[in-house]
Amino acid sequence: MAKVLLVEDNEMNRDMLGRRLQRRGFELVIAIDGEEGLAKAGSEQPDIILMDMSLPGIDGWEATRRLKAMPEMRAIPIIALTAHAMSGDREKALEAGCDDYDTKPVEFDRLLGKIESLLKPA
Secondary structure (H helix, E strand, O other): OOEEEEEOHHHHHHHHHHHHHOOOOEEEEEEEEHHHHHHHOOOOOOOEEEEEEEOOOOOOHHHHHHHHHHOOOOOOOEEEOOOOOOOHHHHHHHHOOEEEEEEOOHHHHHHHHHHHHHOOOO
């Protein structure tokens, strides 16, 4: 069972996405801001991280850059989640170190496909 770290400050989004992931058999770890996301990434060693980019304090862009700068975290795939899908946001997310990008509201089957693709052994 893969462990997913969901870094999301919106309670409704956390609840909806978290329940759907758990129903699909994923072990779920939740962080409500970038600082907690960094701490839980280190302590929980997730298999994949779903990172909201608009977080209070340390935003998702900075949290991703910090995670990818750590040798022990570099291999963990990160999917950026953002409601502010602007031109260039996908490129910005990939430059920050995200491995993929998805928009909110989340279309769960599409996101699940991205998660499964990133978790497949190379």
